[in-house]
Amino acid sequence: MVHFKPGCSNLVGDTIDNGTLLLLEVLGSGAYGVVYRAVDVASQDGVQYAVKCLSKLNPREHTFDFHASERALHSQVSGHPNIVTLHRSFEDAEHLFMVFDFCPGGDLFGFITTRNTYWRNDELVKLVFTQLIDAVDHCHRRGVFHRDLKPENILCSKDGTHLQLADFGLATGRFVVDEFRCGSSYYMSPECLRRDLRLKEYATAPSDVWALGIILINMITNRNPWRYAVTQDACFSAFLEDVLYLREMLPISKEANKLFRRIFTLTPHCRITLSQLRVAVQEMDTFFMTDRELQRASVVVQDNAILYAGQGRGQDLLFASEASSEKSDPNSPCSTCSSCSSSFGSDEILALVYSDFHGPVNRPPRDTPAQRAPLLKSSDDTSSADSAGPITPETHPTHPVAEVPPLSDDEGLCEAVLLPVGSPLLADPVPKAEDLDVESLEKLEV
Incomplete structure (x- = not known):
């Protein structure tokens, strides 16, 4: 059973990124927020991604510092075949999102x-x-x-x-x-x-x-x-x-x-x-x-x-x-x-x-x-x-x-x-x- 942190709502079924990504299911959750499996509805072959979501409600300052650092450093090393690619990041009024490769085999x-x-x-x-x-x-x-x-x-x-x-x-x-x-x-x-x-x-x-x-x-x-x-x-x-x-x-x-x-x-x-x-x-x-x-x-x-x-x-x-x-x-x-x-x-x-x-x-x-x-x-x-x-x-x-x-x-x-x-x-x-x-x-x- 997935437990959502205060301020984190269940976004399964919602679309994000101007309606291009449909959130299908929760892959995991923790203190940072929630990771979803998503599909690109605009793609012909239904490309899937892992989307990391962080709530902006009542944020702790250091949490955003860490995520800003994570985005910057991960972008710096993306592109290697043995590193999960960070494709993009964006935000809306309530959430921060990072879009990664989806690895179906698990960890x-x-x-x-x-x-x-x-x-x-x-x-x-x-x-x-x-x-x-x-x-x-x-x-x-x-x-x-x-x-x-x-x-x-x-x-x-x-x-x-x-x-x-x-x-x-x-x-x-x-x-x-x-x-x-x-x-x-x-x-x-x-x-x-x-x-x-x-x-x-x-x-x-x-x-x-x-x-x-x-x-x-x-x-x-x-x-x-x-x-x-x-x-x-x-x-x-x-x-x-x-x-x-x-x-x-x-x-x-x-x-x-x-x-x-x-x-x-x-x-x-x-x-x-x-x-x-x-x-x-x-x-x-x-x-x-x-x-x-x-x-x-x-x-x-x-x-x-x-x-x-x-x-x-x-x-x-x-x-x-x-x-x-x-x-x-x-x-x-x-x-x-x-x-x-x-x-x-x-x-x-x-x-x-x-x-x-x-x-x-x-x-x-x-x-x-x-x-x-x-x-x-x-x-x-x-x-x-x-x-x-x-x-x-x-x-x-x-x-x-x-x-x-x-x-x-x-x-x-x-x-x-x-x-x-x-x-x-x-x-x-x-x-x-x-x-x-x-x-x-x-x-x-x-």
């Missing part, structure tokens, strides 16, 4: 969570993820940085072989920004979350690359690797401590794991670039574990593989280890919120980042009940500040047979490194300690 979130389109299909993953890299690269070359890359903002053809990037509501034209926690929590980089309180600003391009890495994990595993990229998050902390962590939790290949270590590098300027990422994806033999590797993998990895391979039934999934013994609870509350905002203001993440926490969170023991992940559901807000996304895996203590291998010579000094428990994370450039007060320093101990 990438739906393909990941309700089908097994990309499971063990390396060529298709390469094809579509390269399209996404090209779209983001096109934006960056034109000085536009998306800041809300996630599967819900990527639209698909009916067969899932062609992607188009959409929703530039949180995009910026600045290379460096001081607006933290902007985007969707699962996809935010550590610097965007302001992991280091001394950080005053951060570069937007590497932060987009981080989000691309999370999307790639979504596509090949139907999982998120962690909830927040801060050391107070047990999953992220385990990733920092163990270079094999992702393979201990997810059915990915050794080559894919190595690529993710290059993407999820804490120091933004040492992170893999888009051009390097494109080459690495194209040269990847496989993103997935082989059958033999799966047979030897942990129960968590095996369950993840089985669950993703069995998709297409639209069921809600829990953490992998819960799925075999526990039914999903449709009334389980989501621990994150969805709201249209330029920055993520959840009390939960603020408490994590700014807490007096001293030392990384250890992985919970095997017999510790895992916290339930949010149910699999797409955010209604296409320019949401946070969304549930695919499920984050449960963590368990692991005991690899082989020792953690050292970094090879070709990995470079800027790769993610194995940090001992209790070590402070000093990956980001920071000011001198004498410039900070004692209380700030204490809060930085991780």
Whole structure:
């Protein structure tokens, strides 16, 4: 059921743009307004569009600033085959309208969570993820940085072989920004979350690359690797401590794991670039574990593989280890919120980042009940500040047979490194300690 915000009326059946566009149905609604499927009644073949409608009644000033920015930045990158085209924008006495391409296949979130389109299909993953890299690269070359890359903002053809990037509501034209926690929590980089309180600003391009890495994990595993990229998050902390962590939790290949270590590098300027990422994806033999590797993998990895391979039934999934013994609870509350905002203001993440926490969170023991992940559901807000996304895996203590291998010579000094428990994370450039007060320093101990 579609819920209309105050001031937003249901325009289904109305014509707009001098009677040329007939609004047929509501595709979605959120804090920004409503998106309709429309048909051009003047065209012979009935061309369809997606029309984004924003009410002008009782507007908040910053809302119009964002939409003015969205129109300008989206127009700047329109015309690329992997970016949804903004055809035109106009307004009447009560509404603002933006007319986009209509993508009948829905979004990438739906393909990941309700089908097994990309499971063990390396060529298709390469094809579509390269399209996404090209779209983001096109934006960056034109000085536009998306800041809300996630599967819900990527639209698909009916067969899932062609992607188009959409929703530039949180995009910026600045290379460096001081607006933290902007985007969707699962996809935010550590610097965007302001992991280091001394950080005053951060570069937007590497932060987009981080989000691309999370999307790639979504596509090949139907999982998120962690909830927040801060050391107070047990999953992220385990990733920092163990270079094999992702393979201990997810059915990915050794080559894919190595690529993710290059993407999820804490120091933004040492992170893999888009051009390097494109080459690495194209040269990847496989993103997935082989059958033999799966047979030897942990129960968590095996369950993840089985669950993703069995998709297409639209069921809600829990953490992998819960799925075999526990039914999903449709009334389980989501621990994150969805709201249209330029920055993520959840009390939960603020408490994590700014807490007096001293030392990384250890992985919970095997017999510790895992916290339930949010149910699999797409955010209604296409320019949401946070969304549930695919499920984050449960963590368990692991005991690899082989020792953690050292970094090879070709990995470079800027790769993610194995940090001992209790070590402070000093990956980001920071000011001198004498410039900070004692209380700030204490809060930085991780």
